[in-house]
Amino acid sequence: MSSESDSTTTNKKASFKVATWNVNSMRVREEQVIAWLNEHQPDALCLQEIKMVEADFPFEAIKATGYSSIALGQKTYNGVAILSKREAQNVSTALDDFEDEQRRYIAADIAGANGELVRVVNVYVPNGQALDSDKFVYKQAWFKALRKTMRRTLSEHPLTVLLGDFNITPSDLDCHDPVAWRGKIHCSDTERLMLHTLLSEGLYDTYRHFNPQGEHYSWWDYRGAGYRANAGLRIDLVLSSGELLKRSTASSIDEVPRKHERPSDHTPVVAEYSI
């Protein structure tokens, strides 16, 4: 007796799962990343702060668990990678019209189980340090270039997901102590305006779409009470295009890796789509 659930059935929609994780050193977190891939089987996992050059990236170890990788790295700082079940196509490693010595952007088309392509854009937005610092001037310039790049990307790819470490809380709901953080880096009105201007290009905060309540974060400082006191920020975001949001089915924060021995200070944020 034939089954309608046969995996070869054409036009059948499967789940397309993406995730973002600032690993704060791929050297230290390699085993945790591979274990996470094996357990969760995402179609694409975007990493930030790999903190190594491509020559040192563990392409082979990741391949052994069934994943293909693309990476843009540098020594000591920054660095991004996309790990995917199906090989990345049309890889881009630079924002439009923006010279950047820091490795913070990588994008590619990733196919779902039915062959449909999703444009996956992985970013590590500059931290900015403090609003009166030179690093904040760089953060603003970088973010403006991202907005311009995303305007073009969205016009070319209706199914686009922009995800990564944005180093910006969208609102006070994403901050454990809005009074203490008021006006500070990650929580300032200036940065939130930058983010909402980017969203106005046609991107939607997918975690918040499925989780209207607060008190859930993606980063907790290593210092002090940190994770134990849930003193966190939600700065790791999955932003879906309108067409992709229509096909989204779930989004969640996986706090399990933050509880591990020697954790990253960030934990993975996941979204799923019917693709």
Added chain:
DNA sequence: ATGGTTGCTTCGCAA
């Protein structure tokens, strides 16, 4: 109270 912790082929800096 400008503290505290982690990672870097470290010895101060970025987060």
